[in-house]
Amino acid sequence: MTFPMPGHDSGLWQAAEDELTAALDGRPLVAAERFASSGRTSYSGPVPIAAARPALAIGCYEPWGPASPVEALTLEGRTALRGIDQRRSWMADLDRAAQTAVRRHGRPVVAAWYATERLRHWAGPGGTVAAIDASLRAEVEDKANFGDILTRSGVPATLHLPGTRIDGPLPGLHELRRLVRAEKVVVQSGADSGGRGTVFVDDEADLARAAEMPGPYRVTAFVTGWSANTTVLSVPDTAGRLRVYVDRPSHKAVGLPEAGIAAGKSGGNTWCLPWPKDAAARLVDAAVRIAHWAWQTHRIKGLFGLDALLRADGQVFLNEINCRNQGTTEASAVNQQLRGLPPFLIAHLTTMLDHPITWLPDPDDFNNATVALATAPGPGPYYLKLRHRGAVPVRLDQHLPGPGVYRLHGGRLLWVRPGAHPADAGHGEVLLANLPAPGTVCEPGAELGTAEGITTAAAAPFASPHSLSKTGRALLAAFDRHLVPADPREGTAP
Template sequence: MTLPMPGHDTGLWQAAEHELETALGGRSLVSAERFASSGRTSYTGPSPIAAARPALAIGCYEPWVSASPFEALTLEGRTSLRGIAQRRSWMADLDRSAQAAVRRHRRPVIAAWYATDRLRRWAGPRGTVAAVDAVLRAEVEDKANFGDILDHSGVPAGLHLTGARIDGTLPGLRELRRLVRSNRVVVQCGADSGGRGTVFVNDGADLARAAEMTGPYRVTAFVTGWSSNTTVLSVPDHAGRLRVYVDRPSHKAVGVPEAGIAAGKSGGNTWCLPWPEDAAARLVDAAVRIATWAWDKHRMKGLFGIDALLTADGEVFLNEINCRNQGTTEVSAVNQRLRGLPPFLIAHLTTMLDHPVTWLPDPDDFNSATVGVATGAAPGPFYLKLRHRGEVPVHLGPHLALPGVYRVHEGHLRWVRAGAHPADAGPGEVLLANLPAPGAICEPGSELGTAEGITTAADAPFADPHTLSKASRELLASFDQHLIPADHQGGTAP
């Protein structure tokens, strides 16, 4: 179910676009993310900001007309293949072509999750990478460091998971259980994403898998409840003082076997379910503390994320920091639009280019209102990940050839209209985003896109932290009807 978007202050939008344009200073915006449609919730849908549409997008997956940048270079566009290997190698595979494509733009500004040497090569001597540096990201995001970050940030002890840092060899399971006072143990290390670097340890075999990871390690007690992601925006003002804006926390489904999502990995997020008021207030306060520490210690600014756990009795525990844009960044931007603001991404790009942002409201007022929104019954956006759960390669059938707005009808999906923004889907409809390009072969385990919209708690996409709702199960069953077995030459299997 999608509800109408509220109106907006035209002057506010004009100010946001003007400041982004000024920060760009006539330079070309280039996106370098897995999805070549990245940023679409800023430059499509209600109240689009044209300056956020990339002149060039480089990625793994092809965009579609409604979400298209002005130019795109993708691995899928070259190979007509989508799979696990491609989503891990696309930057290296496109390296030389990307350098050539970016160099056609005289002074490019590359927007990405974090700034690497490769992206700096793409940008060239006259270009800019508008992202947190990869070295800083690796240090701050290293899971073994998170306990120390909470301590240094002054986050109250009640929000810390029971745990320990281990710099050497992992001890035996009995000792780990003693350290964290829990039979089930979580071992984490490194600064990876997508659930990598996390192992749930129930027995010796799990511990052996954890020990294969390179330490140091963070070992914590397993906590039952909802996982959650919260987007945080840090914006220094002209005097170097920091303003911190904390978005509404989500409910994140993890380890959803019926959706093909393995343990510890995200199946999607929804922002329509309410939080207990005290838990939401403590989470917002902790996010501000962490952002302030990161600015004071590292001069870290822009967007980042805090992962947390919400228990059935209303306790909240912080368990990870994501020092970069995230998989949630695209759809969580709808939260800001629902509150009458341009997406945080616009402020992120502006401040990463060292230009002041003046259109944001008072941060204390905003964060106080965040608690109110999180604890109420306000509608919120959602996305559900679509994965190829079968065992043979497939391609999409002709009735599901393009991303857009669809409706489930008699066990199949029916095209309704073009779209690129969750708000484009009306009641009983869903936006299917980032579907494979027509004719592309999709390997087992490949990402097939996302189902998105805006909904209320009554129609939430997840029934519990690890289970889909009835409507989501029906959606996946209907989606599966459009997957046709195919050989690697693109032909339909006999």
């Protein structure tokens, strides 16, 4: 490994495993997420926690080797197709099969982003969905409510984006610009994820697209700089007091046309680039305040995420809350492991099942160390999203046999070894995770997986908030050479 994991306290890790096991209380863990490999950085890699490996994973994409749950049910495994339609419909397409599969496991604990009626039906009588309720998630994540959340949480006004809430129809462009005192305007609506529900408004055509979204709206000034994500863990103790742990903030690349990532959508994150100390400290303080508001107001605990914007002058603004697991949850777990701790996800599952946690450190000490780590240059995990950017269906050629560790050589990718954790990739290597299985037909716009590893700023995949680095471009160019045209009839209908 390029950056070996630090020595770990075996007693602490054993306590984390024992407490998760006790929380499950003999019930099988069932994961229901788009990636059937969800949670792999907890149960694979240098210090795996066996209790976190699901007995059953239900998802859109197939898992692989060391990232596999005990059993998997996926849409891709049934259709050999991967595309936009499949990633939107997989839960409905697998509904009946999922009910049957879950019921075979008795009283399951279903881990998911948020609890829906469908998931509760899958869990069945005696089952548990270990996630925030979907209706509460929708209320808290509604982008129109975020300004009010910041105010109620006591977050200093300097971290609020200039903006306003609009409950009726959107006014004209001139009025929007006047309201936020900026030429470029951002209109947000609803509680969607992945950049959906956000429109950057430069002209009347953009405004018309924004007006197609249902209100109410949050309208803010566009801020130039890095987007960022921070993972936060809230854990109530046995006396009802809340302990809040704030992870190192990332640098998130947004709108990467060269990688097939549209404006407002994330192309991936890296945690190896340093933050200004004052900005990191203010972000951590704000996260703690919001966590206390969420607990006191809604009894929200476990994992949630904050999105922020970091300007070149060091000013930081908060712009969104996601009170659930996120796309960053998998890779950001490596931050905790690099600090000698089990991933936050283990504590999340344990506390969502109302079991006390003893192995977490003092939160103030942890958060002070977070600021120091965020400020100093040093290694951190990264992931870069891989998308099919062409206009015709493709599949991977025989030189890319599936997920694992690869090395870039001669403009192509060479298989090195199996792997499922970013730390499995050594110097000059990369983990390609969640690739389609051989023969899978990938339609235009399909998610092809992620490139992952642990690196320093010199080899980060992003050069700026909206562009790839030389390293990132070389990786994508090499990956593209392994995509060959496919006959869509090779796949099968759901």
